[in-house]
Amino acid sequence: MEINQVTVSHDGTKRHLNSVTTAIQKGKVTTILGPNGCGKSTLLSVMSRNNRPAEGQARLEHRDLTDYKPKEFAKKFAIVYQQNDIPQDLTVEKLVMFGRMPYSSLLKKRTQEDEEAVIWALACTNLLEKRKQNLAALSGGERQRVWIAMALAQKSEMLCLDEPTTYLDIYYQLELLELIKELNERYGLTIVMVLHDINQAIRYSDHIILMNEGRIVAEGEPRMVITKAVIKEVYGVNAVFHEDEELGLYMIPLNI
Structure with a gap:
């Protein structure tokens, strides 16, 4: 999927996305990361056709998303939302x-x-x-x-998850993220997810899109994106990084 110069404005003045350009890599796990209100879920809503750009274009397999009929698009793209209401x-x-x-x-x-x-x-x-x-x-x-x-x-080629670990305790968070990793590795599913936890994003992602104030600040492999300077710039927090034989790279926030 390709996002090209996409701008989303809900009230005609405040821009929730501002000229965002990126591409989702096939067969990879991509995590959209950033502070609250940075545009993470808005970007996902553009990808899922729930939010139509005021400017720019979103394309899947070189076709504009608006060209797909609903059932045709559903065979390509599936999404799991943070909250879901159904009869118990x-x-x-x-x-x-x-x-x-x-x-x-x-x-x-x-x-x-x-x-x-x-x-x-x-x-x-x-x-x-x-x-x-x-x-x-x-x-x-x-x-x-x-x-x-x-x-x-749905047997879709791309699975998107909007903050899938929210409201879950740590055991179920890790269980869910391990499941997502397995689905990617065993079945080659392209995964896009929105997360808040930086260390989880580092551990479970092939590619990170880091956002702030409606723009993409940095993107690429986790080690290239999540740095001391970037964490300070985006989150306003000083942090140190450690390397563990089992966990790999992880971050510890120190102070503001």
Whole structure:
């Protein structure tokens, strides 16, 4: 996906994105990072066609996003939002089956291909044993995995996640990020996610887009983007970096 000189303004004066240009690398994990209000989720909303640029263009496979019909686009692009409201009496399996809507029609019955896609998505997210359970019976981390499973059932080439670890405790945050890493490595999925945690972004990303005030400040490999100077500039925080044999590079904030 290519973003070229995209500007988004909600009220005609304040620009939430200001001439943003970037490209999402196929088969990589890209994390959009930055302080609150920097434009992270707005950029993701442009990619998902939920926000149309006032200026510039967003393209997928050399086609403007607006040229795609909804079902056609859904076969290319799936997104998991931070918060999702659904009936709590719905079962895991039924929710995941909604991911097959791009392939359905009023006259078409559920196919063997639909069933296989749902089973595959449940297996990928370790939810097969919970397929008949109601969502209300699941933990927060399990519910987030159900939404990811529904997105996987779409069989899209690109999976986007808007702050997927928000509201989860640290165990489920790491479980979810390990799942995302596995989906990328095993199935070659192109992943784009918005994160707040800088160390998680360093550890789980191939490519980082660092934003501030509606612009891209830096982008590239984590080690090239996350530096003392950049952290001070963007977050106003002094930090030190350490290298661990198991964890790799990680940052410790010191003071403001």
